[in-house]
Amino acid sequence: MSKLRKINVKTWLPIVAGGYLLLFTFYAQAGGTPATYMRLLTDTIPSSPKTAVPGNADSTRKADTTGRKDSTLHIDSLRISKDSLDAPVKYSAEDSGVLIMETGDFYLYGKSKVDYKNLKVDAQIISFNQKSQTLKAYGALDSTGNPLSKPKFVQDDMETVSDSIFFNLETGKGLVKGTFLKQGEMFVYAERLKKVNAEEAFAWRARITTCNLDTPHFAFRTRKLKVINNKLGVSGSAYPEFEGVPMPIGIPFGIYPLYQGRHSGILAPAFTSSEDFGLGIEGLGYYKVINDYVDVTTKVNLYSYGGWLLNANSKYIQRYKFTGSLNITLQNSKTLNRFGASKEEFSKSRSFMINWTHSRDSRARPGTNFSASVNFGSTKFNESLLNNPYQNYQNQLSSSISYSKDWNGKYNISINANHNQNNNLRLVNLNLPTVNFNVVTFYPFQKEEQIGTGKWYEKIGIGYSGNIQNQLAFYDTAFNFRRLLDTIQWGARHSIPISLQLPSLGPLTLTPGISYEERWYGQSMFAKWNTTTKRIDTTISKGFYTARQAAFSLAANTRIFGTYLFGPKSNIVGIRHEVRPTISFNYTPDMAASYYYDLQVDTTGRKVRASRYQGSLNGSFSEGAFGGVSFGIDNLLEMKVKNKKDTSEPDRKVKLLDGFGFTSSYNFLKDSMRLGTFNLYARSTLFDKINITATALLEPYDTDSMGFAINKLIFDPTKFKFGRLSSGNIAVTTSFQSKTKDGKEAKDKQLPVDPFMTPDEQQRQLQFARANPAEFTDFDIPWSISFTYSLNFTRAVKADYSGFETRTFSTLNFNGDFSLTDKWKVGATGYYDVSGTGLQQLSMFITREMHCWQLSINVTPIGRYRSFSILINPKSGILRDLRINRSRTFSNY
Template identity: 70%
Template structure:
């Protein structure tokens, strides 16, 4: 190569080459030689100014006079070997032009851009005659590679030892190339690119591990790759850590789609003593359009049972979003009860889930939402390998529509449903209508000037609701019987309030309230002497009852502070007391609906209302004229912030978020004047433990059968404030260590994206899946975590036969935790213990192994309706997620 042709790109390469080519144009024929080089470089370097050729192209003939009698015409034509688009190029070292061979070379971190193709290499050569580009890497003095050519076209990116590419045909060949397609990494000895979207690989290695030396791979002799669609290979053999496995697959299909796309959902194998061998999760995902999709899954078992699930999600941004889930289940399991001669027991069940919510921006002032969960009461119990749903005994549904008129009037229509899988009782409330009128001031002037009159602050509001209810047992459903259970009712409330100015620290608020209730039936009970029981008769019709009340309340706030010394870490403790007192009067307008009912053979009687047991409860009888009182407390502490280096910063710590009591005393009652005392408390201890507690104290004594007698047992001197009749206690806490890099886990949770269009039903399903598969949601960055919760409720209730009272207690504890055995091994457990039955109702544990591009999980459920274990080993990549080693077994606890 001639050294005088070598120039430095950094020293005005474009100007020198342009001048040289202009000289060649005038001394050479128009259609030959260096004219082609001229065309190449004006297309190659778009940063240089291009000559104006529009005039020459408009008149394509140039007349040249040879003599007085003849003329010769030459045509100006574009060379066939020129490019059809400009080429941008740069090089850190130099560029070399070889005029005789029409070749151009770039040296030192060379870069070129042509159409949608980008090329980076240590050396790039272009042959204009063949339209071929060659690219090579560089090596250091010891022969090790310093860089390799990088080629990008469309979404395909390759790193190779060498590249040969034809710009005209779009075809090329690369050697020892590394190609990434989505989550798939391909290393091919030879890769032939036949079009912008298709390539053939020879002696290829496929993996989803992004390491230079992958943990696993599949080796195949030939493979075809279609960008963003599919990878198809011939016979392939797996290798782990470079060690081949003598078990291969006849062919491989590797989906490379991006975004949503339809496809088959691979199943998982399982085995159960009650259901037999099975395939779970076999299905198909169908993208219907940009707004709707459909997922179909099926579980098939060898004993003949099956489960079919249809799930569709729909969304239209700024309008609505929702999902519909239909499940049909044919359960056929071994009969372990021995009560029947049949070998298998069969049952059919179904479940319908619908969740819908409309964006408030779609129709301002109106809203529509639905959360429907309706199905067979035994559906949850017959689900296999779902311990959390097996113990869900309640199903609830609601559909709601509301309309608002300028924030003054609101009306809502609701349909509600609830059913109990133990009693198998189903209750339907449809429809339920609610009307609310926001408090308005009828005597207030539109244009207020100065201080208004006292009567201008009188406010009137309204609230009313209309209820229908149907009840039936799903074991003995009959439409006529269901209509016989129809109950309806309505209630109207008209509150009147008056806002008065504060009397110093005391706020005074008078109020008047009128309430009316309508009933669609009344229940009359009487003692059957011959049968020695209470008989019940129901009378349909329209019955009304009404009530009024008058009140005057006063409230204030009292503060107290105790300060510590200057050397103490505690600066002070602040106590806030919020007492309230009110005078109330309620005339007796409901006593005519009460009567004495004999309940046993001894002649004992109780007072009952003819509206007991309806969808709307009765008013309480008796006149009330007395005092209602209560005290609420807040206790907090100010301490020095130890994290602050200056020692001046402080922080507040709440000791008690709220603690108090409330009750009332009826001055007009001849007996039982003092009402029950309601005590409550809530606090967050050490900013970690949430505590909520409450209790109801009855200040009166009882007889030997548990009935109240008019004798106070209240004695504050002995700290005796009554008899405990009901209470509740809830304690919850969560502890977890910092991440391995020392950061707070809460900061990490802030970076988790939240899908604003995910419905509550979808969130619940994801939570159930995470609980059932905890190993797949393990965070190895957090060494350990622990969540504990405890709840206790008890209540003293009247027995169904009126023979006395009994105390029903419910107590349970939930726990969930995990810890790291090593940086790559983690184990955890979750469970539910019922203290009422003294049994561990649910327990599951997991062990998970982090293997970079693979994961192993072991899930064991030794307690529950269905005991099971599952061992799964599969790649993390979504492309090869169905390539798993799975071992699953389940056992019945019946």
């Protein structure tokens, strides 16, 4: 008929085809489906044919095919064809492969694949011309007329799905029609897309979006678009459309970032409005990548009344060595005096804040560590921040810079610089520096090579711990360098514990101990009642002073178990009670009496005992000798229940009380009030949901009319009266949430944690999530709620020693959300002062899930600054700055 023939791969003809290929292409190597490789010198692309060449093929052409898995021809040395490709080609076809030897055309049919360098092509039909090195790919229709296997083209991070593909493997140029292109997070549809090289492509009549639906929710239409791989896309005039409906607005040109990874660029601002600050823009800045280890982010807030805030944040990291960040903020506040509190129209203030975190990788220098967490600034900084209700009420700041070194686990030293400040009192305390040196317990009498049971004295252990502190304090509202020097204090303490390990006496464990402690002071304080002014005057003397204390003890502890078993019909197997009693005999001589004195505190002549070292860094030793017993009981209560769901599974343990008990003491050497204060505590986790902790101090003695203790025990069993509570606290924390929509248990949704993110950055990220809850909601959970309640009370002596007063604090923190529909969710978070001041802070949100977009409304009706904001923006990080926002802030002051 003709010279064009169909060749089945299961026949012996592939061997003959291999001979033809050898003559025409000098060298060839082929294998069978599903995958074959074309070597460096390949001229044609064999495959596994199962169908004939299309009927419209030239009948004068010859065809040859190979396909048997064992039909491999290998030549050791041949000349290289000039028109050969420069890299292997991996290819396969589900149906068949046909080679036209005269023209060098090769066809693959049925789910064909070609893999060449960084290029991958999948299509229903692929053809390749060896002479021009041109590749063509087409889709097909199934028996019902629906599209089948549209050609897919992948090169580096660029991915397209098209109606047809024309590509030159040698030049890297190509043309695709009716194509969908994916570049990072960006999706582009173009009627025609022309690739001029591996990096650049031009699109005609394109649609740009980040929505991955066939009919996207939004897009930008343009006639001309240039795409630079992994860099950016640039278009001519474009107009947006929503749900396929064009908007009557347009832009003269468009720039669409396609960068992968971090890169320098401008940070778009958000607009706001405030009665106190005026109109403003927030977050305008620039992100700069300095090198692979350091970057800098600079932001500025500008307000129409003249206020501004400048922030510079730098993050640095070197893997396996260290990581950290430095954040510096300068704030110039200018707010309107709306309530006439001042004659001036505006109130002005300047403040600053410095945040520095640094941590060293433990693998950098084993045994040595350096870390820093610095939060230092003006005490008025937090209260002047706009749109940040959490920091507005952050009244405590603290910092720590620490260096530590360990010598083979025997000795260790740490040097710390600490800082804390109270923004309400405007008081700043600095510890510069604090040095701690410790010697781990060693056994001087123990032999290096122990043989048999050692002597009792070989169990004697000796340790040492030393501490040196330096502190200065000042009020930032009345800073004076000379006054600052007057506040400098220093102190040191040395402790030498001696222990002896004794063998257990059955269930009883005995532990004797001896300790010696010495404290050094840099000042001495003497207070005296002034009969003229009717108040206490204090005199401080600088110098070097010492005090010391010794203690001797013998402690014993054991464990007692008890179990109550239920009947076989009960779902409860039993209740187990574990009791852990402890008792210790202690003796502490009175070595502090020499620096205690009587101090008159009121006009009635009432006197109290005061120490010359009261108020110092290390505090003062207690006056009086102690010779008595300390005792306590700790309890654990748990229950074992049957597994109702699966009787083959073991019984389940449920803890009723994780621990409850008390500790106290009795001093035989005191002439009165020998029984000590009882420390009560309890902790439990109910149903694995509710965490409860409670502590209290129970005073066994009664008080006089002014609240001072007297030698009279409070003990009346008939009225269940055992002592009086002087202080206590209880905290309850719980959270509940529904199952997910698929019926599974919901997991806590956490913010993504960067392992190289510093703790301070993680804290700021958490604060941002709390301030913008609408952006961090989980629509798979229909509802969730959590709250924390705390109650504290204490009886404290009044400042003028005229008696005692009870101070009570009770607060409630809550957070929750629920879904109105599958796409709408509302929630709230707040802080309520139960003690009497009422609701201190409340933030509410409502958010709408719109697939590739999100709508969030945040309202703060109660707080230092009341505010609301509406934000609509795409979810994609590329178009994050393409947003519509409206926000306003109002002050309560």
